[in-house]
Each structure stands twice: as C-alpha cells, then as structure tokens.
Amino acid sequence: MERYFDFNRFLRERFGTRVHKIALDAGFSCPNRDGTISTKGCIFCDSRGSGTGALTDRGIEIEEQIRRSKEFFSKRYKANKFIAYFQSFTNTYGPLERLKQLYDRAVADRDIVGLAVGTRPDCITEDVLGLLASYKAGYMVWLELGLQSANDESLRRINRGHDVACFERAVMLASRFDLDVCAHVILGLPGEGRKEMMETARFISRLPIQGIKIHLLYVVEDSPLATHYREGKIRCLERSEYVELLVDFLELLPPTMVIQRLTGDPPRGSKLLAPQWAREKMKTLSLIKNRLEERDTWQGRLFQPSTSTP
Numbered sequence: 001m002e003r004y005f006d007f008n009r010f011l012r013e014r015f016g017t018r019v020h021k022i023a024l025d026a027g028f029s030c031p032n033r034d035g036t037i038s039t040k041g042c043i044f045c046d047s048r049g050s051g052t053g054a055l056t057d058r059g060i061e062i063e064e065q066i067r068r069s070k071e072f073f074s075k076r077y078k079a080n081k082f083i084a085y086f087q088s089f090t091n092t093y094g095p096l097e098r099l100k101q102l103y104d105r106a107v108a109d110r111d112i113v114g115l116a117v118g119t120r121p122d123c124i125t126e127d128v129l130g131l132l133a134s135y136k137a138g139y140m141v142w143l144e145l146g147l148q149s150a151n152d153e154s155l156r157r158i159n160r161g162h163d164v165a166c167f168e169r170a171v172m173l174a175s176r177f178d179l180d181v182c183a184h185v186i187l188g189l190p191g192e193g194r195k196e197m198m199e200t201a202r203f204i205s206r207l208p209i210q211g212i213k214i215h216l217l218y219v220v221e222d223s224p225l226a227t228h229y230r231e232g233k234i235r236c237l238e239r240s241e242y243v244e245l246l247v248d249f250l251e252l253l254p255p256t257m258v259i260q261r262l263t264g265d266p267p268r269g270s271k272l273l274a275p276q277w278a279r280e281k282m283k284t285l286s287l288i289k290n291r292l293e294e295r296d297t298w299q300g301r302l303f304q305p306s307t308s309t310p
Helices: 007-015 060-075 095-106 127-138 152-159 164-177 196-205 223-229 239-252 279-292
Strands: 021-025 081-086 112-120 140-148 180-187 211-216 259-260 272-274
Touching: 007 021, 021 112, 060 081, 060 095, 081 095, 095 112, 095 127, 112 127, 112 272, 127 140, 127 164, 127 223, 140 152, 140 164, 180 196, 180 239, 180 272, 196 239, 211 239, 223 272
Parallel strands: 021 081, 081 112, 112 140, 140 180, 180 211, 211 259
Antiparallel strands: none
16 A cells, blocks of 8 residues: 555556656745845854855856756666756745746756755745746646744744735645645644644645755754754754654545655755754654554545635
8 A cells, every 4th residue: 555645656556667856956045034134044054055065166067967866867767767856045036037947957867857946935926837837848847835833922932024914825836837846844843732733734734835855853953943942942853753644634635746856865965953863764764664564554544625726
C-alpha cells in the first residue's frame, strides 16, 4: 500500500522515467534582507539564505550549474530528464525581463522537462504569474511558495515579513493562472505546539495547492536562530516527536496532494548546531514509513474537504 503520494511517483506517472530536480542559484536577493522589508531575514536562514548558496558569486553560470548537476544525477540516479529549480533566495524578485532571461536559459537545455520557481508570497504579481504560465505549453511548471506556518504570531516570531493572508492571496492568484503551487512549511517553529502545526495542515488543505514540502526546524551557525538556541530560548524536536507530528500532518492533507519533501536537509557547507539527526535523512524517512505502517494510516485519512470558498 502506498501510504503517501510522493514526488518520485508523481514524476514517473507524468513522464514515464526518472526525473530529478536541479537546484539553481541565479544570484537573487530577498526583500527580507535588502532592507525593503528587513535586513535580518528569517531567523532560520544563515548569511547564504535558503538553497545552495551564492554559486553565481563564484562565476558559475546557470548553464554550467545544469551541466554539472546533470552529470552527477545521471551517474548516481540514472536520471535522464530534469526540472530546473530556481531555489536560492527569492526567485521572482527582480525585473520581469531579467526573470524571463534566466528562466529561458534554464529551460533551453534539451533534457529539462520542468521549471520550478521558489519565492515568497509577497513577491508575486500578475505579470510574474503570466510569465510562469507561458512555460506551461512546453514544460511542467511549479510555483513554490514559502508559508512556514498558518499562524500570524509564528510568522512574526520568525521575522517572516508577511502574514498568512498574503500567502492565501498569492495562492488564489496563482490558481487564476492555472499554476501548480507547492507550499513550504516547517514543523517545530518556536512557540508552536501540535495544535498550531495541525492548523497549518488544515489551512493548506482547503486551498488550491497541489504540492507540499514539509521541513523540520534545524539550527545552523550564523543564523539568528543560533543565538536563541545557545541562550536556551528554543529547543528542537526530537526525531520521535517529528515523526509522530509528520504522520499526524499527512493524515490531514488531501490524498491527491504531491508530497515533495518529508524532512529538511541542512545545506552543504553550513554548520549544523541542532538537531544532529537532521543529517540522517534516509533513517528519518524510513522511520516515517514504518510509523505509517504501525499506525495503519495514510495521507488523507482524516482529510475533510472544505465546503466554503477560501
């Protein structure tokens, strides 16, 4: 029995072969760092922000990033088709002409079958969505939006720089352009308990969201969160806690929602302070699958379709 609808299965059903994401760094910034909203960023980000780090600062162009990743994933996973994933920082934060140029360069490779763009909900406009929708004729397109929590107090606590309503508006606007949306959430945020995390699951479940990435909260050096951790103001979830919460979370999601991620990966090159088990991704995934079987449960078991319009 398939206990959840994972991304690999979704891609194989769509393309009939192994498809792998290539994380790209296009040198974008973030309004939560450049002073537009704040200069501090989210408290869980280090100086390199989300994603791979500033590869473009080392002169590695988009085409070369794709070439290197294709070579690696082809050898390791036998993948022959790829998704260009603009991951680092906020990848719709810039002039439309620059966005189009970068996206065009990424999808120009003959083995690219999809485009995924990670961004913030407050960096979404109709023009940007129209540009992304223009690629749907030839590619699978995903818009990845960071939410982290459906609790406004939690968003303030992590210095997110936008509220829940902003995320909801972005999702509803994207649905007008028939774009697939993947929401990013974090379990174990400061001040949140099971109640708040499950409310996030219910909130996401009633919106036109097609995919989700679920991360654990981890602490890396050179982040504001590191200071809070050293001062004893926060604690990270134990692995057994995370597994149980993750299974509870999956039960509330629609069975058709694509699960693109079940845990987080500390970036290569960053110093992980806690929890140390965050480095053991495969063991955590195995424990999640085992717990689903032990509880004889599955994604969507407790899902309740909304009868109201968001």
